[in-house]
Amino acid sequence: MVDSGLVTFSNANGQQSKGEYAITPTGHDELMNWFRMSNIEEPHQDPFYLKLMLSLELDEVDASRLIVIQRAALYQELHRITEQRQTLDPQNQLAQMLLMDKSAMHLEADLRWLDMIESRLDEVQRQPAPKPAMRPRGRPPSQNA
Amino acid sequence: MATIEVKNLSKVYGSGETKVTALDSVNLIIEQGQFVAVMGPSGCGKSTLLHLIGGLDRPTGGSVFIEGSDISKMSDNTLTELRRRKMGFVFQFFNLIPVLDAIENTALPLILDGIKPDIARTKASEWLSRNKLDGRGNHRPDELSGGQQQRVAISRAMVSDPVIILADEPTGNLDSRSSDEIAVALRKIVTDWKRTVLMVTHDPRIAAYADRIIFLKDGKVVDDTLLNGSNGENAKRLKEKVESL
Structure with a gap:
């Protein structure tokens, strides 16, 4: 700096x-x-999504099993967050609670997303696998150059 | 035949020194049309119980029967099918899709299941109206109050006609007035539509709307109480019980 x-x-x-x-x-x-500056998280960098898409290409990995495993883990994490949130005092620890709310909301949204994938898994399996978009690699050029 | 029957249900995480018994030989019978609240201190196993009944996790011992079928022995695919047909889930946050209106949000599970959109929309409107959301069908989530959004979420959970509604701390994040609205809506699902509701909650005031409260501690059922007083009396009794356990 x-x-x-x-x-x-x-x-x-x-x-x-x-x-x-x-x-x-x-x-x-x-x-x-x-x-x-606003902050938008990169929605395409989802490790589970990547794993799931790869599993569709491999006969030895069962995509629906991946969903089952992921769902159980998300629920457990949701409970952990919920219990942790309940130990906080809304009069003094609201900031921490708001961060946990974010986690809980995202976990619940991910659970809904899994339901959505699950109900359309047959359909996605019948379609050609997505091709990753080509993106420039390496360090971006320096601002001062 | 009971809607839910749990026999000697156990769940152990890890092994050796890190072994944690989350649920320890639990037995329960829950009949159709019962509103059951599960309470207990943090780590008592209440969430594990809900997960096992919801088919989200596998037990290490014992069985869970849903309408007489042993789900612990089902394949992943059969279990997924049963979960989709027979169970509805209600969460803390509504996670409604912001660009879809109330009818579209409610109809979504049916549309994803391959039901024709016009049939799905009709069923969605019926459930919205049952949850006192007449005239709100074309409103998007940002045009609805917190309580109304949660009632859309409840309509969404009911639209596939599930036998069991599983609610996991459904009022965790709402102000007390909205919390009461949700508890009333869940109560209505049981009273008017004879569905079974299983709800995990830490809030005695919300649990007071249930017919029956199951208290868990260290993975075991330590108390199983039928409620028959007024809401106020029930809440007072429950608060005393929570403090005594």
Whole structure:
């Protein structure tokens, strides 16, 4: 970040570990941009989905078994989160509760999604396997270049 | 024939020193049209019991019979089929699909099952109306209150005509008024439509709507009580019982 001009570093007493970082005006602009940016998670990076699609290509792996295993695991995780959430105090620990709500909502949505896959598994099995989209690999080119 | 019969049901996780007995030789008979709440402290096995009855997990010992069929012996595919035909699940969050209206959300399980859309829509409208959502069929989830969304979710669970509704902390995240609405809707499913509801809850006030409360502790049934008082009396009795266990 020092190299990018976002912060400056000073160590008045010469000790490397005791120095202080200060944000620069450029760094501050960047920080405000970061706050303004929305956050969308990449929906295509789902390890279970990948496993399931690969299983459809292999005779020795049963796709419906994968769904059964995944469902049992999601339910257990949902219970773990629910029980953990119940130990929190809504007067003081609302922030933690909101994060757990997110987890619970996503787990429940994943469970519904599994039901959906399960009811259409025969159909998807009859179709050609999806081909991954080609994407550029390696490090993105540097901003300063 | 009982709707649910559980015989010597056990579930052990892990082995050796890390062995955890989540459920320890549980026996239960639940008749059709009973509203049963399962309560107990954290880690008592209540969720495990719900999972095993719902066919989501396999027991390490004993059996679960759903309308006389032993589901612990069924193949994955047969069990999946039974789960889809006979069981409805109600969660804490509604997870309705935002771009679909109430009728479409409710009809979705039927449409996915290959039922013709117009038949599915008719059945969906019937269930919405039974859950007091007349006139809301064309509203999308963002146009409905929390309680109304959960009643759409209950309609969705009922639309495939399940015998058993499994509700896992269905009121975990709602304010107390909406929680009561859900409990009333579940009560109605039992009273008016003679379905069996099995609900895990930590809330004595919500459990008070049930006909019967099963208390679990350390994987065993420690109390099995039929409720027959008013909601207020039931809730008070349950609260005392929860505190004593």
